[in-house]
Structures are given as C-alpha cells and as structure tokens.
Amino acid sequence: MALSAFRVTMNDGNTIPVLGLGTYAPKSTPKHEGEMAVKVAIDVGFRHIDGAFLYENEKEVGRGIRAKIADGTVTREDIFYTGKLWSTYHRPDLVRPALEETLKALQLDYIDLYIIHWPVSLKPGKDNIPLDENKKIISEFVDLRDTWEAMEKCKDAGLVKSIGVSNFNRRQLEMILNKTGLKYKPVCNQVECHPYLNQSKLLEFCKSNDIILVAYSALGSHREPLWIDEKSPVLLDDPVLGNIAKKHNRTPAQVVLRYQIQRGVVVLAKSFNQKRIKENFQVFDFQLTSEDMKVIDGLNRNLRYLTLDIFQDNINYPFNDDY
Numbered sequence: 001m002a003l004s005a006f007r008v009t010m011n012d013g014n015t016i017p018v019l020g021l022g023t024y025a026p027k028s029t030p031k032h033e034g035e036m037a038v039k040v041a042i043d044v045g046f047r048h049i050d051g052a053f054l055y056e057n058e059k060e061v062g063r064g065i066r067a068k069i070a071d072g073t074v075t076r077e078d079i080f081y082t083g084k085l086w087s088t089y090h091r092p093d094l095v096r097p098a099l100e101e102t103l104k105a106l107q108l109d110y111i112d113l114y115i116i117h118w119p120v121s122l123k124p125g126k127d128n129i130p131l132d133e134n135k136k137i138i139s140e141f142v143d144l145r146d147t148w149e150a151m152e153k154c155k156d157a158g159l160v161k162s163i164g165v166s167n168f169n170r171r172q173l174e175m176i177l178n179k180t181g182l183k184y185k186p187v188c189n190q191v192e193c194h195p196y197l198n199q200s201k202l203l204e205f206c207k208s209n210d211i212i213l214v215a216y217s218a219l220g221s222h223r224e225p226l227w228i229d230e231k232s233p234v235l236l237d238d239p240v241l242g243n244i245a246k247k248h249n250r251t252p253a254q255v256v257l258r259y260q261i262q263r264g265v266v267v268l269a270k271s272f273n274q275k276r277i278k279e280n281f282q283v284f285d286f287q288l289t290s291e292d293m294k295v296i297d298g299l300n301r302n303l304r305y306l307t308l309d310i311f312q313d314n315i316n317y318p319f320n321d322d323y
Contacts, residue, residue, distance in 0.1 A: 006019070006284060008264075010162055010212055011210040011211065012162050012184060012185075012187055014112070014187070016112075016187075016188070016266055017046075017048035017266075018048075018266050019048060019261065019267055019268075019280075019281065020046065020048030020049065020050045020080070020082070020266065020267070020269070021037065021041040021046045021050065021268070021269065021271075021277070022269060023050060023051045023057060023061050024052070024270060029272065031056075031057050032060060033272045034055075034057040034064065035061065035063045035064040036064070036272070036274075037064070037271070038060075038061050039067060040274050040277050040278070041277050042065070042068040042079075043068070044277060044278045046277075046281060047078055047079055047080055048082070048266075048268075049061060049080070049081050049082070050190075051082065051083055051084070052083065052084035052086070052117060053084060053085070053086045053089075053098065053102055053105075053117075054084065054086050054117060054128055058083070058102055058105035058106055059105045059106075062105060062106030063107075065079055066107060066108075076108070079112075080112045080113070081106070081111045081113070082112065082114075082115065083099070083111045083114050083115075083160075084114070084117035084166060085098055085114060085115065085116050085117055085151070086098065086128060087117060087120050087121055088122045088123065088124045088125065088127075088128060088130065089124065090121040090142040090144065090147045091121075091142055091147075092146045092149065093150075094124060095147060095150035095151060095154065096153065096154055096159070099111075099114055099159055102114075103159065110159055110161065112160070112161045112162060113163070113164060113187070113188070114154060114159075114162075114163050115163070115164040115190060116144065116147060116151070116164075116165045116166060116168075117166050117167070118166065119165070119172045121139060121140050121142040121147075122137065122138065122140065123138040144172070144176070145175065145176065145179045148163075148176050148179065148182075149183075152184050155184060162188075163184060163186065163187065164188035164189065164211075164212075164214075165186045165188070165189050166189065166191065166214075167190070167191055170201075170205050173186070173189060173206075173209070173211070185209070185210070187211065187212060188212040188213070188214050188266070189202070189206055189211055189212075189213055190213075190214035190215075190268075191213065191214070191215070191216070192216055192304060192305065192306050193215035193216070193217070193218060193260070193265060194217060194218050194220060194256065194305075195235065195238070195259065195296050195297075195300065196220075196233070196301050196302075197303055197304055198299075198300040199213065199215075200297070200300070203263065203264075203265065212266055213266070214266045214267070214268065215260050215266070215267045215268060216268050216270075217305050218256060218257060218260055218268060218269060219235065219236060219253050219256055219270070220234060220235030220236055221305035232303065232305055233303075236252040236253055236256070240296070240299060241255055241256065241296070241299075244295065244296070248286055250286060251279055253269070253279065253280060254279060254283050254286075255288065255296075256296075257269055257283045258283045258287075259288060259292075259293065259296050261283065262293060263293075
C-alpha cells in the first residue's frame, strides 16, 4: 500500500486521508508561500489539503494543487480538499454562493469536504469579522439546522462530496444529529486536539456516532496574538514527548502526529517549512507502544491554544465547553 493510500472511510462511504496539510498562515506570511507549501506537500506524499475561505489564500492553494495535477504528480481524484463555510454565510441562501466562491478561487469543479467553520453566526457583509462602532462583533441568530439543510443541498448538487462541521461541542453535534428530516450526518468534527487537549470525551462521542474527529493545532500552535495565548507552553518542547521521540529516533512532531493516527483521529500538520513538511509525512513507518500512548494521554491538561478571545469577549460563545 502506498503511503498516500492511508485513508479511512467516512459515514457517507467516501474516504479521507488520515494525515493532512493545514494551510492557515498569519497575515504576515506572503500568500505565495501557501502555493509553495502545497506543492512540496504533494511531492512528499500528502493528499489531504485543509483550507478555508477565512485564510484568504485559497487562490494560491488552488494554484499549488492544479500545478501538481498539470505536471502529472497526481490526478484530481487523488487530492482531498477541505473547505470551510465562514460565519458570515450561515444564512441558508448564502451557503451555496459561499461554496461557489471557494470553487472559483480554487478553480476546481468540486471539493471533497465542506464544513461549517464555527457554530457562531455573524452579520453578512464585506467584513469577515464585522464590528460595530464600539469594536464589538456583530453576531446574528441563524438556526444551524437550516444552515445544515443548505449544506445538504450542496452535496446533492455535486459541488461537494462530503459535509461536516468544525468546533462543535457534543450539544451542538446532537442538535444536527437529532434534526427532523436529517438527510446526511456530519462526516467529521474538526477541533483543536493535541496531547495538552486530547478531547477524549468528544472523541468517544464522535466515534459512537460514526463521526470522524479531525485534529487541528495538533503540533501546538503559532503565537498569533489575535487568536492565541502567547504565554501558553510550547507543546513540542515537552520533555515527555522529547524522551519518547528519542526512543524512536523521531522528532516530537512525528510522535504527536503518530499519536493521533493511532487513536483513530485524522490529523492536520501545518507548516510552510519544506524540511518540516517532509518530516511531518514520515509517520507511517513506526509505531508507538501502548505504554507510549498511555504516557501521552497523561499529558492532557485541557489547555487550549486557540483562546478566541475575539469571540468570547464579544458574543458569549461557550467555546470552552470541550464536550
């Protein structure tokens, strides 16, 4: 089996690669680096590319994907692209136009997975984060069950193969799962997940409902003040992870990625560094022991890197309910 063939089957019958490249970058990162990272990632074996409208680099990411299709490295069918519905597009009539905007930026006919980025609805308009005169976020109420119906229609129209959610807690997932007339269950829930926040209860709930948990910030996170608590500890500097990495002659990042894969979690590794992109893919040729797994489980401290003060201070979003 080729390394790129390591996929798991979702509840709709489609498959998703267990390891993906994250493409979020701070505004200080030149957009063209996203294109470079995608090309490098595909060359080393990544087939799962995770993007979002909010990242404002889908055009460059799409260019990277199409370049590797054009040079024969991959076919379109080899690539699994995840896009995300931003919070200003939750009104049902805006869902398909938002997806079409992503398709236009990528210059692709369809995407493989489209997920609701946040269970928080914001006022539609030209600003991704709309603010009033007091610098408070302008939210609005949209019943996410109606948003979900519009997502289902996008799947039926062939614009997307699979649909899912992101940053949903158990209560919010149940709201969709128990919806009257539900046509398609979410195939996944993408959340922050790493050894300091292992999401064990949420993972158990997702598995019991045949929903795949996808881990972002799996290597910790960069220190962007808008989203991240800059005083938080650096995950990859943890001595416990360092010792396990040394034992296996691996990097701490490789250990952390392998940990998620062995838990049955689909994991995203974000990097724009060529050497690290290559290293991050080298996780299929070693195995952590059950003792290693238990020790890493013990690192959990329910620590979130993504504090999202910008949401919590403005709209009372219960983000820290991780289950």
